[in-house]
Amino acid sequence: MSKLLKDFWKWGKPESEIQLRDYPKFQTFLEEKWSRKLVNDFQSPDLARLVPESSFTETDFTKTFPALSLNQFSNDKKERISNGFGKSYHDIIRVLTGKFPPLADFVLFPETEADVIHILSQASSHHIKVVPFGGGSNVTGAFELNNENKSCSVNLQRLNRLIEIDEDSHTATFETGVFGPELEEKLNAKGFTLGHFPQSFEYSTLGGWIATRSGGQESGQYGKIEDMVLGIRAVTPNSIIAATQNYPRHAAGVDTYRLFLGSEGTLGIVTLATLRIERMPQKHLWIVGLFKTFDEATAAVRETIQCGIHPGILRLSDALETKLLSTMRSGESKGLKRLISKLTKSYLGFKDFKEPCVLMMRFSIRSDADIAIAKTAQKIIKKKNGFLLPSSAAGNWEEHRFTLPYLRDSLIEHRIMIDTFETIAFWKDVSILYSEVKDSLKKSGFYEDGGMIFCHISHVYESAACLYFTILAPQEKGDEESQWTRYKTTVTNALIKAGGAVSHHHGIGRDHQHWYLKKTSQGEKELLRAIKTHLDPNHIMNPGKLFDEN
Numbered sequence: 001m002s003k004l005l006k007d008f009w010k011w012g013k014p015e016s017e018i019q020l021r022d023y024p025k026f027q028t029f030l031e032e033k034w035s036r037k038l039v040n041d042f043q044s045p046d047l048a049r050l051v052p053e054s055s056f057t058e059t060d061f062t063k064t065f066p067a068l069s070l071n072q073f074s075n076d077k078k079e080r081i082s083n084g085f086g087k088s089y090h091d092i093i094r095v096l097t098g099k100f101p102p103l104a105d106f107v108l109f110p111e112t113e114a115d116v117i118h119i120l121s122q123a124s125s126h127h128i129k130v131v132p133f134g135g136g137s138n139v140t141g142a143f144e145l146n147n148e149n150k151s152c153s154v155n156l157q158r159l160n161r162l163i164e165i166d167e168d169s170h171t172a173t174f175e176t177g178v179f180g181p182e183l184e185e186k187l188n189a190k191g192f193t194l195g196h197f198p199q200s201f202e203y204s205t206l207g208g209w210i211a212t213r214s215g216g217q218e219s220g221q222y223g224k225i226e227d228m229v230l231g232i233r234a235v236t237p238n239s240i241i242a243a244t245q246n247y248p249r250h251a252a253g254v255d256t257y258r259l260f261l262g263s264e265g266t267l268g269i270v271t272l273a274t275l276r277i278e279r280m281p282q283k284h285l286w287i288v289g290l291f292k293t294f295d296e297a298t299a300a301v302r303e304t305i306q307c308g309i310h311p312g313i314l315r316l317s318d319a320l321e322t323k324l325l326s327t328m329r330s331g332e333s334k335g336l337k338r339l340i341s342k343l344t345k346s347y348l349g350f351k352d353f354k355e356p357c358v359l360m361m362r363f364s365i366r367s368d369a370d371i372a373i374a375k376t377a378q379k380i381i382k383k384k385n386g387f388l389l390p391s392s393a394a395g396n397w398e399e400h401r402f403t404l405p406y407l408r409d410s411l412i413e414h415r416i417m418i419d420t421f422e423t424i425a426f427w428k429d430v431s432i433l434y435s436e437v438k439d440s441l442k443k444s445g446f447y448e449d450g451g452m453i454f455c456h457i458s459h460v461y462e463s464a465a466c467l468y469f470t471i472l473a474p475q476e477k478g479d480e481e482s483q484w485t486r487y488k489t490t491v492t493n494a495l496i497k498a499g500g501a502v503s504h505h506h507g508i509g510r511d512h513q514h515w516y517l518k519k520t521s522q523g524e525k526e527l528l529r530a531i532k533t534h535l536d537p538n539h540i541m542n543p544g545k546l547f548d549e550n
Helices: 022-035 058-064 079-081 089-097 115-125 180-188 206-212 255-262 295-304 317-326 335-350 368-383 392-397 406-414 427-444 481-497 513-519 523-533
Strands: 105-106 129-133 151-155 162-166 171-175 229-236 239-242 271-277 283-289 313-317 356-367 387-389 416-426 454-458 464-474
Touching: 022 115, 022 129, 022 317, 058 313, 079 105, 089 406, 089 416, 089 481, 115 129, 115 151, 115 229, 115 271, 115 368, 151 255, 162 180, 180 481, 239 255, 283 295, 283 368, 295 313, 295 356, 295 427, 295 464, 313 317, 317 454, 356 368, 356 392, 368 387, 406 416, 416 427, 416 481, 427 454, 464 481, 464 513, 481 513, 513 523
Parallel strands: 105 151, 129 151
Antiparallel strands: 162 171, 171 271, 229 239, 229 271, 283 356, 283 387, 313 356, 313 454, 416 464, 454 464
């Protein structure tokens, strides 16, 4: 079995792999917390041995999809495995224990929109289930199948062309299989940016962003993906939906293309998208502050946003996340920097900053007016009893903002459960929700078992904020999936009880469907089912997700 197949579940490129030992202070913190030595002893099984051969042959392919060539088809185990999983803890733990759901019988690789039309038409007439696949970075079980008779994964990565950049109108049209770095590279060459940078940026595609209503780390300036999309082309099993109204604003009826934003491949496949783009900023400025409590810091963030100040990046970490971030610094300060650091710590201790919370904000600087806005944010920090730190304090997080999933893989291999939960709540509910989640875990015995939970606020709005929780705990060896299910249920129930949404930017997939259906009214379900049945009469598109309860 090749290493590529053996370690396919890991994040990113093998040469960029990060190990727990690369962060010795963090490792020491965990080992002291749990009173045990952390050992890397969780290796993936021989997946090729566990996966049965496909019953869908080359002959079947040629008969069923006559317009495609053989290089657009694979029933190979490696392709079926690598196109069958996302990158959630739930996905990874099932890979490592060899207890995973059924995989697609084969994988198809369309190269044109005409190929997609052919695939969906033929799949519908032959009742073959279809699961669209972009970069594979999904964390909500979006690719999971039931025991279907026939199913295929449609890998869209060959649909990756830039169609047009309109420099006068600040728009760009791309095929949706393009990965984030390639999309940005082509825009940057013309002096533009889309401004969409989720943590999965390097390994996710435009189509995946659209399908899940993705949010990037710079949403404060550029918005979420639904704010950037002006129009799409989407293929459904019975027709092509052509979004001809690609205007930023109009009054010409209903924008039907918006049905596909967040549809998670349940209605069809988005092949093309026209996007709003912006000129690249000249430079960036970080504003960093410390607060004595999470509530004080939250109040400062709320006032900042409600005053009309919108930093591109905003991240407020609670006390535990702030502490953990401090243990993960990649280098030690020297000389004058070390002296300044010691003096700062001494001053903060004197001022009773015992368990501080760090707030980091990054502003795009295009003019003197932007500098003035950033300085106003500084004044709000001071007004709310915050302590200003040098801009360089954000450098470590900025440097590693796309690489933390590599560390997540190493933690799992060291028998550590780690998962994230994100939601959005109105400002009046933020403090209640934060407490409700932590209290719910206390009742479940999570803390007694050594569990930790920490949180940050990001993606903030005048009326609401996104709270992003992370849990860490020693794995229950031999019962890893049940342990995850138990805490997933506890935390998500608490989020819903306290008024939070099921998801702010990760989507629904299979893992969140239960709560999504509970939050969706009967009338909305009936409307969505009618739309689904019209566009996908044989219900072949990504079964068992969203409103498709069959």
